[in-house]
Amino acid sequence: MLHQQTIEQLRALKLVGMLHALEQQQAQPETYELPFEQRFAMLVEQEVLYRENRRLNRLLKEAKLRVQACVEDIDYRHPRDLEKSSMAALAQCGWIRNAHNLCITGPTGCGKTWLACALGNQACRQGLSVRYLRLPTLFEQLRIAHGDGSYPRLMNRLLKMDLLILDDWGLQKMTASQRQDLMEVIEQRHGQRSSLIASQLPIEHWHEYIGEATLADAILDRLLHGAHRLKLSGESMRKQHSEAIGGDANSHNSVTA
Incomplete structure (x- = not known):
């Protein structure tokens, strides 16, 4: 009893x-x-x-991370200018707690999204709130929010996230309303919360991508000032992985034929 x-x-x-x-x-x-x-x-x-x-x-x-990834599984064998010491420092998540930003750039297939999600996963494991969004998806959510009256609620959610991951930065040309929305997001998070930008577009072309000089200056000043940067290089990891699989298959076929 x-x-x-x-x-x-x-x-x-x-x-x-x-x-x-x-x-x-x-x-x-x-x-x-x-x-x-x-x-x-x-x-x-x-x-x-x-x-x-x-x-x-x-x-x-x-967080809705795009891929399942963790920092312990990072491949340092692939030549892409990724240093263990830099990733070890970023994995401590002090930059997030200090409301600093991180920009990951590099060619298609070099693992930008994977690394962004690995750092997002690490932040979650340390009790920090994270939200992953492709930039086109963010713009679409903001467009809908303007129309149905949920814009203040959406902006409040975005502001509260300790880390906002914006992937596929620079894929599509921005409209005037999208530039204004991006400015509002970056402005409200500036100095309060961290943002991680993943883009195949080099940082030196971001001003041209945003399009309007005044807003571009304001956005990039807030986004890049004191930001950490990872500039990746090298061939596509997807391509090498496919070739490796193909090579293994051919070797297997030649042995068993």
Whole structure:
């Protein structure tokens, strides 16, 4: 009776991790040979772990990262001017906590999106909120928000994110309204939250891409001042991966033919 009452109280208090740990202890009678303090510490530890995992899952779901990637799986063998020391520093996420920006540029297929998502994943694992968006998708969401009256709510969500990842920067020419919307997003986040830009367009061409000199100056001043930069190079990793798969297949066929 007392045990059932305890279970109900744990559920009422939403101590799910502690409840599961208690059930595990009951299923393992040898656990009761341990001192009470140690068994209680195990219950608390499981509750903390449960809450951390639940929060991480929520943050990853909200982030909507384009690919599953983590910093531990970064390929440094592919020649693309990516230094371990730079990535190790970025993986600590201090730049996010200090509201600094990061710009990742390089040719198609060099892994810009993958690296952006890996850093987004790392930020989530450190308890930071992240949102991944392709720049064309952001512009479309803002266009719809202007029309249905949800613009203030959308801007509030964008402002609250510790890290906003904007991928595919520079793929499509901006309209006047898109330039204004981008200025508003960058302005509201400037000095408050971090933005990560991933683009195959070199930074020296961003002013021309934005199009209107006054707004371009204002946007880039806020975006690039004090920003961290990763300038990747080299051949497409997708191409080399495809060639490697093809080579393995040909080797296999030649052996088995």
